[in-house]
Amino acid sequence: MRTEARHIDLNGSHGEGGGALFRTALQMSALTQQPVTVRSIRGALRKPGLNAEDLTFLQAIGAACGADVDDADLRSDRITFQPRHMPRAVNTLLDIHAHEQGMVPGSALVVAQSLAVVLCRAGAWSRLTVAGETHGAHVLGYDAFERSTCRVHEVQGLVILPTLQTAGFGYGARGEISVDIEPGACEPLQWTSRGRLQECGLVLTHNGQPDRFVETQVEAARQLLSAKALDPEVEVVPVHARATGACLTIWARYERGMGSGSASIGKIPADQLAFAACRSFNDWHDSASTLDAYLADQALIPAVLADGKTVFSTSFITRRLITMAWVIKQFLPVKITILGREGEPGTVTIEK
Secondary structure (H helix, E strand, O other): OOOOOOOEEEEOOOOOOOHHHHHHHHHHHHHHOOOEEEEOOOOOOOOOOOOHHHHHHHHHHHHHOOOEEOOOOOOOOEEEEEOOOOOOOOEEEEEHHHHOOOOOOOEHHHHHHHHHHHHOOOOOOEEEEEEEEOEOOOOOOHHHHHHHHHHHHHHOOOOEEEEEEEEOEOOOOOEEEEEEEOOOOOOOOEEOOOOOEEEEEEEEEEEOOOHHHHHHHHHHHHHHHHOOOOOOEEEEEEOOEOOOEEEEEEEEEEOOEEEEEEEEEOOEOHHHHHHHHHHHHHHHHOOOOOEOHHHHHHHHHHHHHOOOOEEEEEOOOOHHHHHHHHHHHHHOOOEEEEEOOOOOOEEEEEEO
């Protein structure tokens, strides 16, 4: 995907104005070999500037493509990133907590997924070990990543093989995952309608929770899903972690569709775990769209890498999706059409 080199200058407060804009800019710079300057990083958020998660991603993607990078530190609001070669395979340990002391927020899964869509072009097998949050509130968690994200990417020709080493529940937790990424060519996704249900699952990952709690929440979730004629395969996964915690994830796979919903105790009362997870899942499942809102974001760059037209529908058009599409188009003359309003269901089409 190498293009004629030109320097791209981006306002990091545009649109969503957060981490997704910053990561997308560096991903596209690495893939197209065009240098980029991002100013006003995370400028639309309450805490602007680079955080520990951003620094971890920046250092890893910079190493993969031999990039020249401005000196960057926590809260830096501007960086210039200049790749020297196409991404190469890596075998590395990344620790979000290495950048500051105390409770350090940052998702190991966000870092791994963002790197994987670049490293699939490295031409050789890569392995990442990432320390950070693995099961948190309102962020990609391990179970959704393994059972939904990786499966959608597999359909797109991107093979990611994750393993949970240690769970990190909640804000600032330190868990650890390992992820193997196979080299390969991305394929277009033609998912305009779901087709028939293939699988449905319920995963309760926990540490230090009493059996009664686990049984009660699993049964409550099963009853709520039964009302929608769903009979999930149940997995209860006790894990090692530094602190107690629990995360309930519900997922479903159709012939041409995938989605999930999760909830973790901490932000919600423990006895509401099943209801919160089902509510999150139903936001996608009740819409009849082919991808949930998070998967729509994650599918975008592999779709741009593919030869051929990609079409999918999503249950919720996020500002993050719109912003990522805007960033991509600063680097490539690709047509990304998003039909629908922000906050509503819509259809995404990608054509070169």
